[in-house]
Amino acid sequence: MTTPAPAAVTLNVATDKPAYNVGDTITVTVTYSDANTTTSTMTITVTGTDGAGNTANATAQVQVNQSASGPVTVAVTDSFGDTYTETSNDGTSTSVQTAVIGTPPAPAPAA
Amino acid sequence: MTILQIDVTGTDADGNVATATVEVEVGAPLVPGSPSPPVAAPASPASPAPPGLPGGQTGQAPHPHGEGAARASSGEEGMPAEARAEAAEPEARVMAAQQVQIPGLGNATGHKTTDLTNAPRPPVVTQAVRSTTLFRSTGGFR
Numbered sequence: 001m002t003t004p005a006p007a008a009v010t011l012n013v014a015t016d017k018p019a020y021n022v023g024d025t026i027t028v029t030v031t032y033s034d035a036n037t038t039t040s041t042m043t044i045t046v047t048g049t050d051g052a053g054n055t056a057n058a059t060a061q062v063q064v065n066q067s068a069s070g071p072v073t074v075a076v077t078d079s080f081g082d083t084y085t086e087t088s089n090d091g092t093s094t095s096v097q098t099a100v101i102g103t104p105p106a107p108a109p110a111a
Numbered sequence: 112m113t114i115l116q117i118d119v120t121g122t123d124a125d126g127n128v129a130t131a132t133v134e135v136e137v138g139a140p141l142v143p144g145s146p147s148p149p150v151a152a153p154a155s156p157a158s159p160a161p162p163g164l165p166g167g168q169t170g171q172a173p174h175p176h177g178e179g180a181a182r183a184s185s186g187e188e189g190m191p192a193e194a195r196a197e198a199a200e201p202e203a204r205v206m207a208a209q210q211v212q213i214p215g216l217g218n219a220t221g222h223k224t225t226d227l228t229n230a231p232r233p234p235v236v237t238q239a240v241r242s243t244t245l246f247r248s249t250g251g252f253r
Contacts, residue, residue, distance in 0.1 A: 028133075
């Protein structure tokens with residue numbers, strides 16, 4: 001674990017899928033901590049080995065809060081102009097926002 | 112496929128602000144009965160914080176575990192990618208399930224197995240030919 005980061009608002013954003021179709025509902029989960037929260041970054045290392053001895057490594061980093069966070073107001077916009085609704089915000093770490101994906105804006109005409 | 116960029120802004124009670132951006136792919140609506148499109152979202156490039164936001168930084172990440180993901184914080188450098196796969200990744204092995212008919216039991220789902228008893232076999236070498244014998248039979252090396 002690294003040394004605690006300086007005070008800052010921290011956001012982690014994840015979508016429920018990497019790809020969607022027009023008309024799908026997208027869920028955006030935002031994990032946050034406010035500037036008064038002491039946080040550290042923990043790196044997780046995973047090694048997988050198959051029967052032939054081939055190995056693969058992957059790492060992931062997660063944030064570890066060492067003190068409680070206050071609420072963070074979260075706003076989400078996207079490049080299609082969709083409207084996001086906050087379905088929940090627990091006031092300490094997580095905001096969940098959803099929207100229905102509309103049609104992409106028409107490309108600008110070529111000059 | 113079209114890239115949808117999602118911008119997230121978080122503001123705490125003291126007015127500190129952070130922004131993050133994540134991108135996902137969007138395709139046309141599916142026709143009923145058609146297969147799902149492949150799901151591989153690209154990592155998005157880092158983008159600067161909107162003007163007027165104090166110390167805003169954004170950081171991007173690839174999409175670990177099939178999800179879009181990004182991390183950002185204000186007042187410090189953007190976080191590195193949250194997850195990455197390194198070299199020597201073993202190939203995924205997929206075993207397709209199929210419907211097999213079991214007499215008296217109707218259909219059941221199982222895995223296909225291959226019968227190797229009738230498979231071609233390589234020739235078996237049972238004896239090595241000595242080179243000296245071959246040379247003598249052709250009259251060479253006397």
